[in-house]
Amino acid sequence: MSKGTIALINPNKVHPPIAPYALDVLSTALEMAGFTAEVVDLTFCRDDWRSVLAEYFTDRRPILTGITVRNTDTVYVFDQRPFVVEHKEIVTEIRRHVSAPIVVGGVGFSTMPFSLMEYFGVEFGVKGPGERIVCELAQALAESRSPREVTGLLVNDAVWTDPPPACDSPLAPEPRNVVSEIRNVTIPLITPATPYIRRSGMPLKVDNRQYYRQGGLGSILTKNGCPFSCSHCVEPDAKGARLAHRHVDAVVDEMESLIGQGIHDLHTTDSEFNLGIAHSKRVLREIVRRKESSQQSPLHKLRLWVYCQPSPFDEEFAELLAAAGCAGVNVGADHVRKDLLDGWKVTAKGTRYYGSQDVGRLVKLCQAYGIKTMVEALFGMPGETRETMRECVEEFMALEATVTAFSLGLRLFPYIPLARRLAAECDGVRTVPGLQSDTARGPIVLRPLEQCANRAEYERQFMFDEDGRLRLVCYISPSLANRPEAVGYHSDGWHDSVRFLWDCVPRSEHYRVMLPTVAGNSEHDNNYADNPFLVSLRELGYTGAFWAHWPHRDSILARVRAMPTVEDAG
Numbered sequence: 001m002s003k004g005t006i007a008l009i010n011p012n013k014v015h016p017p018i019a020p021y022a023l024d025v026l027s028t029a030l031e032m033a034g035f036t037a038e039v040v041d042l043t044f045c046r047d048d049w050r051s052v053l054a055e056y057f058t059d060r061r062p063i064l065t066g067i068t069v070r071n072t073d074t075v076y077v078f079d080q081r082p083f084v085v086e087h088k089e090i091v092t093e094i095r096r097h098v099s100a101p102i103v104v105g106g107v108g109f110s111t112m113p114f115s116l117m118e119y120f121g122v123e124f125g126v127k128g129p130g131e132r133i134v135c136e137l138a139q140a141l142a143e144s145r146s147p148r149e150v151t152g153l154l155v156n157d158a159v160w161t162d163p164p165p166a167c168d169s170p171l172a173p174e175p176r177n178v179v180s181e182i183r184n185v186t187i188p189l190i191t192p193a194t195p196y197i198r199r200s201g202m203p204l205k206v207d208n209r210q211y212y213r214q215g216g217l218g219s220i221l222t223k224n225g226c227p228f229s230c231s232h233c234v235e236p237d238a239k240g241a242r243l244a245h246r247h248v249d250a251v252v253d254e255m256e257s258l259i260g261q262g263i264h265d266l267h268t269t270d271s272e273f274n275l276g277i278a279h280s281k282r283v284l285r286e287i288v289r290r291k292e293s294s295q296q297s298p299l300h301k302l303r304l305w306v307y308c309q310p311s312p313f314d315e316e317f318a319e320l321l322a323a324a325g326c327a328g329v330n331v332g333a334d335h336v337r338k339d340l341l342d343g344w345k346v347t348a349k350g351t352r353y354y355g356s357q358d359v360g361r362l363v364k365l366c367q368a369y370g371i372k373t374m375v376e377a378l379f380g381m382p383g384e385t386r387e388t389m390r391e392c393v394e395e396f397m398a399l400e401a402t403v404t405a406f407s408l409g410l411r412l413f414p415y416i417p418l419a420r421r422l423a424a425e426c427d428g429v430r431t432v433p434g435l436q437s438d439t440a441r442g443p444i445v446l447r448p449l450e451q452c453a454n455r456a457e458y459e460r461q462f463m464f465d466e467d468g469r470l471r472l473v474c475y476i477s478p479s480l481a482n483r484p485e486a487v488g489y490h491s492d493g494w495h496d497s498v499r500f501l502w503d504c505v506p507r508s509e510h511y512r513v514m515l516p517t518v519a520g521n522s523e524h525d526n527n528y529a530d531n532p533f534l535v536s537l538r539e540l541g542y543t544g545a546f547w548a549h550w551p552h553r554d555s556i557l558a559r560v561r562a563m564p565t566v567e568d569a570g
Helices: 023-034 051-059 084-097 114-118 132-143 208-215 236-240 248-260 279-294 315-324 355-370 386-397 415-428 455-460 493-503 507-512 532-539 547-562
Strands: 004-009 038-039 063-066 100-106 179-182 184-186 219-220 265-268 302-309 326-334 372-379 401-410
Touching: 004 023, 004 114, 023 038, 023 063, 023 114, 023 132, 023 265, 051 084, 051 208, 051 248, 051 265, 084 100, 084 114, 100 114, 100 132, 100 179, 114 265, 184 236, 208 302, 279 326, 302 315, 315 326, 315 355, 326 547, 355 455, 355 507, 372 507, 372 547, 386 401, 386 493, 401 547, 507 547, 532 547
Parallel strands: 004 038, 004 063, 063 100, 219 265, 265 302, 302 326, 326 372, 372 401
Antiparallel strands: 179 184
16 A cells, blocks of 8 residues: 655746656655655646646645755846746645645755745755655655654744644555665665656656657756856755766666657756766766667667766767767856866866867867767856957857857856855945846845854845845846946846847857847747747757757748748638
């Protein structure tokens, strides 16, 4: 018999849709532990999500409801659109139907977990990978034990009182024989050798094939965490500062399962695929080995898309990528200037780990092996000027990558090194030029953690102002402002630098370049949330990484505009 039902909610309504991989992982872990895991996915019912929740909870009483928060907002300076408000509406609606406690997790949640637990009014939170913690929490609730026994669980004392009594549920799959002793309770848990169960077309599970049909990509995780300390990046804090490798066979088994379901384009969800490159090569070698050993292997249909840093990336790695079926490499190069990259793109010891020559080598190797490339630059860090931007644009354009993307400005999250540094400079008494938010009603003054009463108070100031109004705090180098001597608080103070970037790229090259726009969401920029070009791709049935089709966007958009509308058909 099942120990109880756990409801897993995906509140993400952004399109093109991205499959909630975390809910596949949690479903696998909970089923192994003897629970019934049911997924209520709101992505495909954006307009009637309330009725979907009402219908689900009408005849179900889960002992725990889990919610995954992938993103708190667009993280795009020129389109400061928060998602947490609609997530809170979903939490409130769930409360109307069921009294079971709620636990929230996910990468977005993990960037500011204490303030979001407080904002959502939920009992529990999980920072980082959550399969062990959620299983232990479910076990504690099923046995009416105190969840405070669960190591690593975040508890909101303002909400949590006593655990509800255990209840019976329908049958769940029998647990496997992988066990971990936790406070004298035996709970089967995921290990690095466990393939995550990925499904399609099953009720109350993640429908990976539907996500592929409407979003164009599947996902695969080979390792979790990141050991680097890049100034602008949330991943070491949100996912863990050490690499946790999955077993090679488990990864490739999962790939075969997804391809067998008709999902041929898989994108790595690792922080960067080439970190821990020896493990990455072992994964690629296993893909190649299985392809060579059988002409019937589904891996012959694989199109792999990966995130990479410029280094390490040698010829053996490029050759293995090509042999495995890699279609494209997205490289986070960020800049060419050593003085800017020093202290920005660094290891845990503070050492810069690549230079612009590594970017050039990567692109050339990929070109030699027929792999498409997208090179990304991120402008606006402290010290950035229009001349440093121009220098980077010229050098990156000369690489002749398939696509080159230029972004401007950074969303600040509480625990990234740059945010900590700026909070220390503010010291609770002054603003720092470059801090901005489109909803700010005055200068943004941050306080360092040690000046705050608790972590929730420290985190809160990066999402809300003193009156509780939403205020997404961002940063753009003040040297890029329209009038540096009078830096404002809203992003329109940097519109001249947006136009400057457009002028840096010859018009004849615009077709293969992503550039920011003052509108913040158009067919020209790489803001993913409801992007008109991305939505057009999916309407026409394109698959793979959206940037691979970028050079042809004019013809693709023309095809969409020529399609008959419902009114035309009538």
